[in-house]
């Protein structure tokens with residue numbers, strides 16, 4: 179194939195992938211060649227006849243796999259943001275092949291011998307701090323992949339990794355399958371309670387599915403949550419909620435239950451081969467938290483206060499339900515609906531009154547300008563660059579001195595073929611090993627498209643959250659690719675994203691950017707004050723559903739006999755043992771818990787959001803204490819965290835920013851779980 183764009187140097191501006199020319203059939207040959215090239219590179223490094231040096235071993239590894247990196251990033255991003263059956267087929271075929279390739283490198287005895295030799299001599303090699311950390315991390319990565327095991331155990335490690343890659347792919351595809359299969363088509367008579375913006379989004383979703391004139395609710399969070407919040411039709415809320423929580427559980431080809439059992443058994447087996455008690459112990463050994471005890475302690479510190487707050491909330495919801503004539507117990511499909519009623523009554527706050535002030539484009543501008551005030555960045559739209567879908571917008575990012583810093587792709591709308599949720603990723607990472615390489619960053623959201631698109635307060639927070647990850651990649655100033663930007667420990671990676679959310683909710687931001695979509699008027703001060711006063715509202719619910727999910731993740735991954743686990747029974751027993759309020763339940767049930775099972779990244783790691791929240795609440799409190807949320811001195815120290823990538827220990831980085839260790843008080847107060855200043 180001569181016209182395969184992956185076999186050319188890209189002459190596009192800034193080296194953006196030539197999306198207009200990339201077709202699914204280009205991936206298999208490019209992935210094959212990328213794998214072959216890296217194998218040859220690694221063989222050359224491992225087989226060198228002279229004693230190893232840092233440059234010809236560690237730096238050479240960092241340089242290897244250039245083509246494979248380029249192809250697989252384009253592939254995984256497109257497969258997540260704009261997939262189709264052809265790409266899904268490539269994913270099924272290549273996920274195990276790529277896992278096998280990675281494991282072959284990780285278990286290369288010659289390569290490891292050279293790394294181990296350097297590692298034992300690391301104090302005498304005259305390495306800079308980033309180089310020493312890089313060497314230590316490469317060594318640790320090999321050890322954690324089984325480099326110290328015997329040949330039979332190594333073969334088993336490799337076989338497991340390959341199988342896990344397939345299982346992760348299938349798990350994600352099954353969830354997407356169930357989300358595609360289900361939709362609730364509504365006629366005019368079924369719209370009771372739905373405000374204009376929900377109707378408009380449902381009409382748009384219907385249009386996209388060729389059902390013009392109707393209204394469609396889908397299982398995207400941005401579609402179903404507003405429906406559950408506003409629909410006065412309890413029967414329809416129930417149907418929608420049941421479909422939502424049943425994703426991944428339907429018997430048949432798309433059932434995730436057997437996949438979970440196999441994934442957990444294989445993970446545990448790998449952990450035990452490496453000498454760990456279970457997968458949680460293995461995973462947490464290389465984290466900021468270090469142990470499952472530390473994680474459990476944090477989760478339990480919020481668990482009882484959160485349930486107590488949820489009980490208070492439930493009492494208020496039940497009163498509202500009785501006042502409306504509901505004489506049955508509150509069900510999970512009722513919580514959001516009556517919470518909205520209580521919120522309106524207690525705070526005189528109506529989501530439908532708030533939403534017109536949260537125009538997507540204005541909130542994007544707010545995020546950009548915040549990055550400008552804190553870090554001196556500027557964003558200019560580029561309409562001349564290729565994109566993979568017409569919804570995607572490209573921005574050129576420049577630094578304080580006007581120098582090109584990178585590209586930022588914004589893919590904001592829900593659509594068929596796009597995975598649910600919100601995430602940040604990269605097509606290219608910043609690095610400076612052989613000259614400066616600028617990052618190409620993408621943020622994905624799943625907002626319901628409208629004209630204009632209006633966001634909820636939570637949506638706007640999500641927008642800022644992902645943008646915080648984006649900044650972590652854009653501001654990266656490191657030498658080595660594997661230390662770039664977000665390549666930090668999993669329980670630290672949410673700090674740069676979550677602290678950035680605080681600027682969205684800052685009154686300074688809202689007064690300027692929360693403007694009515696029709697009149698352009700800023701949000702009325704009284705409404706703004708009510709909005710901020712209501713921020714702790716329903717935090718019992720939010721904390722319970724999140725923490726319960728984090729706890730079940732931890733429990734699943736430290737189960738002593740996962741091969742015998744029935745995920746559904748495990749879930750029932752878990753809910754009972756922790757007395758999880760039944761009207762709330764889990765934010766993610768195991769059968770569609772993609773953080774845990776559509777990849778290994780957040781397995782035994784869902785707690786990371788709360789772990790990072792200790793840091794972000796405490797970190798933003800530092801700004802609040804100065805009386806200026808844009809305090810330049812603090813902003814400079816915060817930028818040091820965003821730019822450091824994985825060149826330094828996260829706790830050291832945090833202490834350098836804050837001047838002390840993190841404290842949990844600000845988190846508990848921020849969520850309204852503890853009183854006082």
Ligand SMILES: [Zn+2]
Pocket residue numbers: 643647672675
């Ligand atoms: Zn995040």
